[in-house]
Every structure is written in C-alpha cells, then in structure tokens.
Amino acid sequence: MAAASTGADPHRKHLEYALLLIARQHAGDAATAETASQTFARWRAQSAEHEAAAQRALQGWGATEAHALQADFALPASQAERSRQQRRRSLSLLGTAGLASLLGLGGRWYWQQPLARMALHTGHGQMLAQNLPDGSHLDLAPSTSVEAVLYRDRRVLQLARGEIRLDVVHDAQRPLEVQTPLGRVQVLGTVFSVALRPSGLQVSVAQGRVAVWGLDSDASQAADVVLAAGEAARLDAQGGLHTSSVNRQDVGAWRDGWLVFDHTPLPEVLSRWNDYLERPLQLDAAGGLQSLHLTGSFQLRDPATFVASLPRSLPVRVERLPDGSSLIRRR
CATH class of the missing domain: 1.20.120 (Four Helix Bundle (Hemerythrin (Met), subunit A))
Known part of the structure; x- marks a missing residue:
C-alpha cells in the first residue's frame, strides 16, 4: 500500500x-x-x-x-x-x-476495494508473528490459515482454521472483525485470541472488549455476548454458547512456549499438542475418553513431562507404539 x-x-x-x-x-x-x-x-x-x-x-x-x-x-x-x-x-x-x-x-x-490483502499460513510446528499495515500485530499458532483484508472503512480477518492472537490498533472509523465458519468477532481495539477447532470456536480476551455473534445470528442485531478482559466464550459446532473466565496472561500463551488448558476436552488437548509434536499422541476411540477434561499449564519444549502427568491427572495409561507415537487408553 x-x-x-x-x-x-x-x-x-x-x-x-x-x-x-x-x-x-x-x-x-x-x-x-x-x-x-x-x-x-x-x-x-x-x-x-x-x-x-x-x-x-x-x-x-x-x-x-x-x-x-x-x-x-x-x-x-x-x-x-x-x-x-x-x-x-x-x-x-x-x-x-x-x-x-x-x-x-x-x-x-x-x-x-481493499487497501491491502495478506494470506498467512503456518504448517506443523510453525508459528508466525506478523505486523499488519494498520499497525496491529498478529500471531499465528501452528496449522493456522487466515486472510487479512484492510478496507477504507473496516478491517476483516477470515480465519479458516487454527488459532490467532491479535493486538489491535484502535481505529473507531475502521472496526476490525474476525470471521470464521462458526461465528464472528468484532472489536475496535484490544488484545484477544480466536481459535477455530473441530470442537468449536474459542474467543479469549486479554484487554478491551469484543462482541461475538454465532453463525446463525443476525449481524444487524445485538451480539450474542460481549466479552471483557479476563472472559472467554466457546461456540460449539451445534451453535451452543458457553462463557467462562480466563487468566489474561494465558491468552495466546503458546507464543511464550506454553500450552494452557482449562477444563479442556481431552481430544482437543491432544490435538493442540499434535500441532507441535513429530510423533503424534493418539486417543483410543473405544475407551470412552472423549468425555474427559484436563486443566493445567505445560511447557511446549517438554512434552515428555506432559505425557507422564496424564496418568496422574486422569484415569488413563500411556502405551508406546512401535512407530514412536503414544496411544492414550483408559486405565
């Protein structure tokens, strides 16, 4: 531009x-x-x-x-x-x-017509830090795909998959919106993260306020929920909305080498770890483990400690497979 x-x-x-x-x-x-x-x-x-x-x-x-x-x-x-x-x-x-x-x-x-357009992608184990033309800062977690389009009167990010963390420059004349297949988020100036996963859409706010609409919500009507700093919302694939509190320092903690889980379903926990691991963690589909949830903070550079802690936190055992991957079974 x-x-x-x-x-x-x-x-x-x-x-x-x-x-x-x-x-x-x-x-x-x-x-x-x-x-x-x-x-x-x-x-x-x-x-x-x-x-x-x-x-x-x-x-x-x-x-x-x-x-x-x-x-x-x-x-x-x-x-x-x-x-x-x-x-x-x-x-x-x-x-x-x-x-x-x-x-x-x-x-x-x-x-x-757009003033600027950027298509950004990360692969397995990759992270990306990117400044946008308006001065906002965008971080991409691994396996993320997002397109940023800046217009004269608005800013739009289309998140196809993965997780982003945004530090948004305030511009009342050009509101910023994150669009996903499950819903959208609108903000004027704040720090927040948006994660799009098979289990749903997660929005977490570190600073400022954001408004969240579900996929079927009328864009001209009031938001389904407005989040302040320290709050989070999850939209599941069926359109259900759930709100919770979040530690503001944990928003986008993967940028600093941590994975943070707060009553997170075990399949999502393993999926997030697998974005970084060469040898994946697998979940026994017949073990009824999908209903288990995990809370805790783990260093990305030490996956062995995470794997060793699972049997102490949940009724599971870890089985090493010949290809070097790990299978999580019910104990």
Whole structure:
C-alpha cells in the first residue's frame, strides 16, 4: 500500500472524505449510516470548500449509480443519450482528470476495494508473528490459515482454521472483525485470541472488549455476548454458547512456549499438542475418553513431562507404539 504524499491535493482529500461518508450512509447497519449522515452534515457546514466537495461527490455518486442501472435495464436511445450527457456533465464537475477517472469507475466500487490483502499460513510446528499495515500485530499458532483484508472503512480477518492472537490498533472509523465458519468477532481495539477447532470456536480476551455473534445470528442485531478482559466464550459446532473466565496472561500463551488448558476436552488437548509434536499422541476411540477434561499449564519444549502427568491427572495409561507415537487408553 503506497504511502500518501505529504503534499496531497487538499481538494482531492476533501472529495475522498466526502465519498467515504456517503458510502457509509449506503452500507452497513442503521447506526453506522445515521452517524455518517450526521458527520457529513456537520462537515459540509464547516466551509465552502467542504460544501463544494460534498456536491461533487454526491453528483459523482448519483451519476455512477445511474450508470450501474443502465447495465441492467435497456434505455430508449434518446434516454440513453441524455443519461450519457448527464454523466459527462457530472464527471466534468470533479475538476481533474484523475478524480473524474476515479468516480468514472464507480464511487461505491472504489470505496469497496481493499487497501491491502495478506494470506498467512503456518504448517506443523510453525508459528508466525506478523505486523499488519494498520499497525496491529498478529500471531499465528501452528496449522493456522487466515486472510487479512484492510478496507477504507473496516478491517476483516477470515480465519479458516487454527488459532490467532491479535493486538489491535484502535481505529473507531475502521472496526476490525474476525470471521470464521462458526461465528464472528468484532472489536475496535484490544488484545484477544480466536481459535477455530473441530470442537468449536474459542474467543479469549486479554484487554478491551469484543462482541461475538454465532453463525446463525443476525449481524444487524445485538451480539450474542460481549466479552471483557479476563472472559472467554466457546461456540460449539451445534451453535451452543458457553462463557467462562480466563487468566489474561494465558491468552495466546503458546507464543511464550506454553500450552494452557482449562477444563479442556481431552481430544482437543491432544490435538493442540499434535500441532507441535513429530510423533503424534493418539486417543483410543473405544475407551470412552472423549468425555474427559484436563486443566493445567505445560511447557511446549517438554512434552515428555506432559505425557507422564496424564496418568496422574486422569484415569488413563500411556502405551508406546512401535512407530514412536503414544496411544492414550483408559486405565
């Protein structure tokens, strides 16, 4: 993403800001549209330059909207010609060839284009630390796939699998949302983690507040739950929502070499360990062990201690297999 020139044309900046406010009035929820409408009215009243930019933006927006309709409905030749003439007059008011070209592509289309897009992946045993273009910091746990897309009015992370920890730069004009197949999380500025696993979606908050919606929740309605620092929520694959408390220092503890479990189902415990181990831990499917839960903190560099502790914590025994992996059976 190219940095803006310090000598940018103020007329262009006014026009772009006016377009942004107009776009927000036609997209998003009712509250966002109302706020944008009020902001636009106050901004227009501040100066003649602002009002002139607002008029140019409104004319360009309307002209491109009419152009979009032409693509769907054939107009009589006389009407089509008048429409083309009106479009040319509207665009001529924009002042410069560059701005005319900008709005000629479509005001709404322009604002909907991403400023930056990053596809990030980690493999088995890999972790990744990545700064985003907005200044936020993103950490990926092993076996994680996420795409970050930054727009002019929002920031979106699409988590396909795995776990991320985010330290988000506050930007009230560009809320950040994490989207997953099981639900979504929205935040303005905070530190939190999102984990997408076969057992469900886990959201844990270290700082700030986040709102969580389930997959079937109406995005225009209030969140299913709002989490504060030290709180967590789990959405299972069936849509059930469960909240709990969490130690804020444990959020994303894998970055510091620890796996932390809090009444975590044993299959998920082994799955998380297996993201790091060369020889996997296996669970005896016939042993009825899926209902067991584990609580504790374990160093990633010392899996042997974790394996040795299992029989002391749960009614299980560990059997070494010829290939070097371990099988967990009921004792």
